[in-house]
Amino acid sequence: MKKSETIRVLQGLGVGQVAERSGVAVSTLHFYEEEGLIESWRNGGNHRRYSRDVLRRIAVIRVAQRAGVPLKEIAAALKTLPQGRTPNAKDWARLSAAWKAELDARIETLTRLRDELTGCIGCGCLSLKACPLRNPGDELAAGGSGPLLLSGSGET
Amino acid sequence: MKKSETIRVLQGLGVGQVAERSGVAVSTLHFYEEEGLIESWRNGGNHRRYSRDVLRRIAVIRVAQRAGVPLKEIAAALKTLPQGRTPNAKDWARLSAAWKAELDARIETLTRLRDELTGCIGCGCLSLKACPLRNPGDELAAGGSGPLLLSGSGET
């Protein structure tokens, strides 16, 4: 560990350090900042400085994204965090509880989809609502033996 | 059902009919055709005509999308269907089995994520690997022992 790094930590993290430690690209950090997901202040040389909490925020962002929450919603949720003080465990817990619910719903949906798919693999149709084996003829579209209401007259 | 519709059915479905019956917009059908997901022939007036199977294909496409399969992969899979004859149950079953596996994997991932999140709601940090309650002081920041990559397991 270099002395300069210690100093930098004491003054806030640089964008490169945050990138490395959070696993996201520098450009992504800029982008997140534009989108209001994270914030920074500037040092004398106009370089971004981040407080250590930014790592937690980024962790939250990535987790929420994996859970399928769009960035705008994440941004909105993050804005409900108290400004002025570092968010505490309870603050984060509120967000994670909300997202857990979304995640539950997504898992539910996908699981139901999988089960329907599994049930339908026997017939292979994937049509779910109108499986041709259970609902032969597709009503209007009936093939060979359907309601052939002949009325000659040709197109083409 | 009007007489003209009967006639049209016998000659293939029109784009509007397919749109209505499948629930996707006409523009989306054009788009799917450009992307090679569905096909049509033309009548004398250059209007698209679809065979009844297109409805099944679209059902398949929508299901696969819900399962998280990107259109390009769906297109690739659909190209493995026999051309020249209408796909049968076995053909569709092969596709649905493949996608079920993807779906299983996605469900797995999300479930793991949820469980980690649930486990972490107690502390509210969401950081999973480096919970500040278990890892006080953001040790990594001080000690420099490796980046905290959010629970590996990348997505596909």
Add this chain to the structure above:
DNA sequence: CTAAAATCTCAACCTTGGTTGAGGTCAACG
């Protein structure tokens, strides 16, 4: 027959979530 409703093509545009590059500044090692 005529007017309205459907379709056609082609190109431009949209949103999400970023990445890439040009041109210029800042900081840190030796």
Add this chain to the structure above:
DNA sequence: CGTTGACCTCAACCAAGGTTGAGATTTTAG
């Protein structure tokens, strides 16, 4: 003190998955 490497801004670009609109033709209803 110079030369890298890290950082800055701003704008353009990418990919996915479509949507929208203009202008021309076709089909259908009355």
